Amino acid sequence: MAVQPIRLFGDPVLRTPAEPVRDFDKxxxxxxxxxxxxxxxxxxxxxxxxxxxxxxxxxxxxxxxVIGHLINPQLDLxxxxxxxxxxxxxxxxxxFDCRRALxxxxxxxxxxxxxxxxxxxxxxxxxxxxxxxxxxxxxFVDRLDREARKAALRAIREAEWAGATPPQVRVSPHPxxxxxx
Numbered sequence: 001m002a003v004q005p006i007r008l009f010g011d012p013v014l015r016t017p018a019e020p021v022r023d024f025d026k027x028x029x030x031x032x033x034x035x036x037x038x039x040x041x042x043x044x045x046x047x048x049x050x051x052x053x054x055x056x057x058x059x060x061x062x063x064x065x066v067i068g069h070l071i072n073p074q075l076d077l078x079x080x081x082x083x084x085x086x087x088x089x090x091x092x093x094x095x096f097d098c099r100r101a102l103x104x105x106x107x108x109x110x111x112x113x114x115x116x117x118x119x120x121x122x123x124x125x126x127x128x129x130x131x132x133x134x135x136x137x138x139x140f141v142d143r144l145d146r147e148a149r150k151a152a153l154r155a156i157r158e159a160e161w162a163g164a165t166p167p168q169v170r171v172s173p174h175p176x177x178x179x180x181x
Contacts, residue, residue: 024113048134077101
């Protein structure tokens with residue numbers, strides 16, 4: 001297990017849809033361990049594989065003292081919504097109010113290929129939706145209304161870390177996936 005560098009807003013890997021996991025092997029278990037350790041070190045409520053430069057559909061979460069992960073998630077969202085503050089480890093130092101479904105049922109797999117269902121509301125629902133968005137190349141600022149998005153992007157452009165050069169290393173244990181772009 002090793003803490004990995006977190007990719008920042010502007011890194012193309014954050015806008016690239018991730019590939020489904022096909023091999024539930026030792027390398028995948030190491031990826032889940034690295035994601036978990038990096039998320040806890042940050043600290044954050046969730047972390048998706050693209051945020052550490054790996055283009056696979058994997059994320060970890062840490063909500064209400066529960067640490068977990070989900071691979072190849074499929075979401076069923078409630079029609080009822082919540083509106084509140086959301087942040088992102090790839091956009092450090094900022095939170096913006098974002099609209100999300102209040103409840104989620106997420107189906108996928110654990111690192112051993114066993115089926116898993118994660119059900120939750122409020123923060124867990126927000127986290128699962130946020131991390132799944134990362135797997136689709138979507139950032140939470142994309143979900144803000146027009147005026148809030150303009151203000152958020154302006155603030156991000158002025159951030160101390162804006163324009164930082166992303167690490168150009170391949171952190172994926174998978175030989176054909178997860179290369180830095």
